[in-house]
Amino acid sequence: MDEKNPSAPACALPATLPTATRSGVGHVRTKLTSGFTIVDNSLLQHGQMSLTAIALSGHIQSLPEGASVSIRALAQRFPEGEVRIAAAMRELERHGYLERRRVRLPNGRVITRTMAYTVPKASPEAAEEPKRRPQPKHRPQPKHRPQSQPAAVVAPGPTSDPDHEPDPDPDPPSGGGAPPPPPSPVREAAPRPPRPARPPVPLPPPAGPAAELLLGLRVQEPRLTLSTRDVERLTPGVDAWFARGATPDAVRRTLTACLPDDLKYPAGILDYRLTSLLPPPLPAAPTPTHLAPHPFQTCDDCDRAFRAPEPGLCRDCREARRGSAA
Template sequence: MDTPQISAPSRAPSSGVVHINTRHTSRFTVVGNHLTQHSELSLTAIGLAAHIQSLPAGARIGIKHLAERFPESETRIAAALRELEAHGYLKRTRERLPSGRVVTRTVSYNQPVTGATPAGAPRPQPEPEPEPEPKPKQQPQPQPSPVRPAPAHLPRPETDKPAPVPAPASIPAPPRPSLPEPQVHDLDRHRTALDLLADLRRHEPRLLLGEADIHRLAPAVAAWFERDAHPDAVRRTLVADLPGSLTRPAGLIAHRLTTLLPPPLPTAVPAEEPAPRHDPLQNCDGCDRAFRAPEPGHCRECRTDLEEAA
């Protein structure tokens, strides 16, 4: 009797990896050994290339997005992308959209490319040049068509664009004027100024000032008092015509104390001395000559003759 031949099972290798393969029917990616066994690519680059080839078209593979997905840092991922780009498995180009935004286009190749053409891809053949058509014996010359102005909505050529006007240099804002200061420090005026500023909230609740602002503004109020401004007049100036929305009452008070500071009163001119008073003219009772005297009588000569006669 014939003994049936029974094939002996293949013996496992004594060392190294043992493969147990299961045929995939869905959700698989074919990766060439030229990538998985590449001798110049790092393990990070090989794994990243396999991951990119398994992604659907349009998936995001930016450095930050990959760093959020995997534990490798952005530096290692960027270096791996550069390796794949240098060995022809990846191509990245930057394009400007019509809106002006610059985006990066990434193309993944499952076969490494050399130059701009993938390995194994058919190269475009040059098209044959068409034979020149025979010219007619008499060819009518075309009439020049009238030049029509271009529509206003079409963009002009780049050469017609005017040169960009440089933006004017920013002018620094002038410094704010400092608060007025009294020429002579008067303790009574300073106390009156402190009381006036603290009392403003009774006349206008929105003019509630802090203690630090009151001490800062008091010398300016004292400068008004030094220029003979009455406290009631100063209070009316600070309270009148307030804006609808008042958020910084101390700034408004400082602005008014600075810009509305009255000038000093002019120096009083002394009264002029009265003109010398002249006595009225009188007619002498003796010689009837005119002379000046406060009362009627005799002139000086007649008075002398009378004294000698006596």
């Protein structure tokens, strides 16, 4: 067998790989005459957006006018889920490459109109990006004042930008001047003592016939022990039963009958029964149809008492006079 020669030259690179970029990416470009979309390099090389958002913007720009770009339609076509596609669309909106508006049609229907921009729209966030420049690593060296009037050093305060890193301290002066005095220590405010906890104010006991009925339910059924707040909440329901003619025994029998074995929330089941089993109101009392009897009168002939609207003769005396007259 032949021996391995480590000094042998490496294999030749394929002819399609450019010789100038052996360690990086190489491009094999083909001139396209149809079926292509022009995309700005500022989008493809955007340093603030994710690859999902960049690819989604390129896909939307390649679609024809009127194509559906809803989150559901995109999730059905690509393996990414709706959550990831929605986050990418919000990211494109923040950087000005996408705009979604709710538009009402003449027939009253509301639709979402999506506008895709090849060049980012002048949104407030997109306009601030070019203005963000990296802070200089070293601050200019301040001129030293005479020793009689030393310059006051102000400690840098916290910045509002959480991603901003504080600049390093400037290099010490190369001259023979004295270094600036150290900043004065900041006095921390003493923590305030905790306020004493206030005792809870006891609620007044509920009163009235409805409250007494609810409070007495635990005598018949210990599981129906209610709190003061529950009694105050259920009292109007019991009053509604009383207003419709229900007696306390009928209300008590309705609330305590056939309770479940695993009773956990007694106030809830009582509230449900007071609401769903509320009886209808009683019918109105009928008006009396009989008339009051006539007063007693005394007969003029026989002094007999009889009822009549006016004084005169009784029935027998009236018939006797009719017979004598005939």
